[in-house]
Amino acid sequence: MSDAGQNPPSRPDRGEPAAAAPLGALAPSLAALVALLAHRFLPDAQVLPMSWTDTLTAWAHPYPATLEAALAIGLIGAGAQLLFPSLRPAAGHYGPLAAAAVLGTCVWDLATLKLAWLPLPYFPGPDMVLAGMIDDRTILLDSTYRSLRLLLSGYSVGVAAGLTSGLLMGWFRRVRYWGMPLLKVLGPIPATAFVPLAMILFSNAFLAGTALIGLAVWFPVTMLTTSGIANVPVSYFDVARTLGGGRGYLIFRVAVPAALPSVFVGLFMGLGASFLTLIVAETLGVKSGLGWYLKWQQGYAEYDKVYAALVIMAVFFSGLMSLLFKLRDWVLGWQKGLIRW
Amino acid sequence: MVTPPDQRQTVEAATLSVEGVSKSFTTADGTCLTALDRFSLQVRAGELVSLIGPSGCGKSTLLRLIAGLDTPTAGESRIGDEPIRGPGAERGLMFQEASLFPWLSVRRNIQAGLVARGLLRQRREEVEELMRLVGLDSFAGAYPHQLSGGMAQRAALARALVNHPKLLLLDEPLGALDQFTRMRMQDEVLRLWQARGMTMLLVTHDIDEAIYMSDRIVLLTSRPGRVERILDVKLARPRQRNSPEFLELRAAILELLHFAGGGCGAESG
Numbered sequence: 092m093s094d095a096g097q098n099p100p101s102r103p104d105r106g107e108p109a110a111a112a113p114l115g116a117l118a119p120s121l122a123a124l125v126a127l128l129a130h131r132f133l134p135d136a137q138v139l140p141m142s143w144t145d146t147l148t149a150w151a152h153p154y155p156a157t158l159e160a161a162l163a164i165g166l167i168g169a170g171a172q173l174l175f176p177s178l179r180p181a182a183g184h185y186g187p188l189a190a191a192a193v194l195g196t197c198v199w200d201l202a203t204l205k206l207a208w209l210p211l212p213y214f215p216g217p218d219m220v221l222a223g224m225i226d227d228r229t230i231l232l233d234s235t236y237r238s239l240r241l242l243l244s245g246y247s248v249g250v251a252a253g254l255t256s257g258l259l260m261g262w263f264r265r266v267r268y269w270g271m272p273l274l275k276v277l278g279p280i281p282a283t284a285f286v287p288l289a290m291i292l293f294s295n296a297f298l299a300g301t302a303l304i305g306l307a308v309w310f311p312v313t314m315l316t317t318s319g320i321a322n323v324p325v326s327y328f329d330v331a332r333t334l335g336g337g338r339g340y341l342i343f344r345v346a347v348p349a350a351l352p353s354v355f356v357g358l359f360m361g362l363g364a365s366f367l368t369l370i371v372a373e374t375l376g377v378k379s380g381l382g383w384y385l386k387w388q389q390g391y392a393e394y395d396k397v398y399a400a401l402v403i404m405a406v407f408f409s410g411l412m413s414l415l416f417k418l419r420d421w422v423l424g425w426q427k428g429l430i431r432w
Numbered sequence: 433m434v435t436p437p438d439q440r441q442t443v444e445a446a447t448l449s450v451e452g453v454s455k456s457f458t459t460a461d462g463t464c465l466t467a468l469d470r471f472s473l474q475v476r477a478g479e480l481v482s483l484i485g486p487s488g489c490g491k492s493t494l495l496r497l498i499a500g501l502d503t504p505t506a507g508e509s510r511i512g513d514e515p516i517r518g519p520g521a522e523r524g525l526m527f528q529e530a531s532l533f534p535w536l537s538v539r540r541n542i543q544a545g546l547v548a549r550g551l552l553r554q555r556r557e558e559v560e561e562l563m564r565l566v567g568l569d570s571f572a573g574a575y576p577h578q579l580s581g582g583m584a585q586r587a588a589l590a591r592a593l594v595n596h597p598k599l600l601l602l603d604e605p606l607g608a609l610d611q612f613t614r615m616r617m618q619d620e621v622l623r624l625w626q627a628r629g630m631t632m633l634l635v636t637h638d639i640d641e642a643i644y645m646s647d648r649i650v651l652l653t654s655r656p657g658r659v660e661r662i663l664d665v666k667l668a669r670p671r672q673r674n675s676p677e678f679l680e681l682r683a684a685i686l687e688l689l690h691f692a693g694g695g696c697g698a699e700s701g
Contacts, residue, residue, distance in 0.1 A: 324531075326527065326529065326531045327531065327533060329496075329499075329501050329525070329527075329531075330525070330527075330531050330533075330544075330591075331544070331548065332500075332501060332519040333499050333500075333501070333519050333521075333523065333524065333525040333592075334521065334544055334545035334548050334549075334591070334592075334594075334595060335519070335520070335521035335545055335548045335549045335595060336544075336548035337548070340547075340548045344544075344547070344548070345533070348533070348535045348536075349533075349535065351535070423535075425534060425535045425536070425537075425575045428575075428577065428578065429534070429575075429577045
């Protein structure tokens with residue numbers, strides 16, 4: 092059980108019965124097989140436009156090839172958990188989820204290509220979207236890199252500013268008196284409403300984007316840092332003072348760690364706000380990145396590529412979220428068992 | 433339990449003199465509330481004195497003033513010859529709630545006083561020794577929420593002791609514990625008091641605890657708090673909780689408290 096390393100399998104109230112594990116481990120392979128058979132043997136109903144994928148042989152189409160890879164990986168995984176019992180809880184936990192994901196693409200394939208419930212060009216099947224992704228891989232990779240650069244730049248500026256102003260406002264009553272009204276008036280304006288202003292203030296689109304994202308992140312981080320610091324129980328300060336703690340100790344060894352759970356809520360809210368602002372900023376003014384690519388492909392009615400960009404965004408954003416979760420787990424490890432995450 | 437001689441680290445105990453100290457608060461509706469009125473008390477070096485009295489007689493206020501967390505409206509307290517002008521590491525304070533820092537492990541909580549004063553490097557081994565002394569050495573890496581109430585108070589005690597206070601102020605430190613744990617902890621506190629030789633001022637609601645532990649018991653009047661009576665406890669240590677002398681003193685205090693207008697009295701827990 093220790094090798095699973097994840098919360099779910101270690102929770103006794105959710106443990107799957109022992110017999111379910113082998114079935115769960117085989118589920119992804121079964122799902123991939125079903126999806127593959129459906130894709131191979133059902134007739135196409137959507138009339139596809141001509142594309143470079145037409146020159147590919149049947150087995151080299153990206154969607155069935157991916158399914159075959161999933162089938163192979165699923166079988167290897169199922170075999171591995173038979174050989175190494177320590178993998179079983181993880182296989183039992185993640186197997187059904189992976190199977191559901193594969194079946195999801197199968198349903199998508201059926202609803203579009205196979206049964207044409209959803210019409211072209213707005214609803215391409217998984218094969219077209221994967222093909223679009225491969226076709227535009229260079230520009231997609233470049234766009235992702237540019238989005239990541241802009242996002243990280245804006246997010247770090249916003250977090251640094253938010254932590255600083257939140258700390259000052261939480262600690263000094265006078266700063267809170269003057270700062271809070273400003274925060275309450277400026278904060279709720281969506282950062283994206285400042286796009287016209289940002290375009291004038293900054294000659295460089297990257298700087299304008301950074302400022303907008305920074306502003307979007309600054310508000311929640313400031314708000315939750317302030318309230319986190321202002322709400323630290325007085326008894327902690329009393330204890331620290333009787334132990335001989337000076338002002339630096341009170342701020343950085345008591346107030347800040349005590350406020351961190353609240354600060355992390357702000358960091359999560361800020362990250363969500365930064366995704367939104369990033370995409371809007373890229374669509375409106377910054378001429379690069381995933382948002383820009385999305386808008387550009389929409390202009391050409393290349394919906395397979397629009398979906399390709401959406402898939403990449405999903406991976407990109409959820410990856411960043413998971414990173415922040417990992418950071419939280421590490422920094423707030425002391426809360427484990429105190430509250431349920 | 434007997435403390436081995438090599439673990440004895442006697443500190444120079446301090447005398448405490450509280451002279452004519454008053455403290456009033458302004459409440460939310462603007463009325464002035466006097467918690468302490470010209471309160472005076474002398475505590476000898478190494479003495480263990482208990483404060484007993486009805487709720488709201490200003491016992492906790494007095495401890496906060498001596499700890500330097502609040503400033504008196506009038507009067508002055510001194511440690512030895514030094515007037516109290518704010519918190520200081522030579523005075524330790526322990527509350528009813530352990531108030532451990534939940535983000536720090538037991539070890540880091542206990543060494544907090546050393547970190548705060550930049551002394552951790554020189555005195556790191558002492559932290560290990562303190563943890564052994566309060567029986568928490570096997571819980572060094574645990575977080576406060578994983579501890580029982582008694583263990584949390586031991587950790588709080590060790591944290592208060594890490595700075596070698598000359599005066600230890602205890603604000604109902606055992607009030608939240610069950611009776612068995614409380615009696616065991618009383619022995620532990622006494623053991624540490626004897627081993628370290630510091631002066632101790634203990635606020636309690638528990639008459640038995642006051643008799644069992646203290647050299648003198650100070651009975652306080654209700655608001656504003658003033659000294660009603662000071663009783664010397666002349667029983668030999670270690671004391672028997674059910675000896676006739678103990679019970680006699682207990683009866684006398686109960687009568688005095690009743691005479692004083694009733695109040696907290698002895699709690700069953």
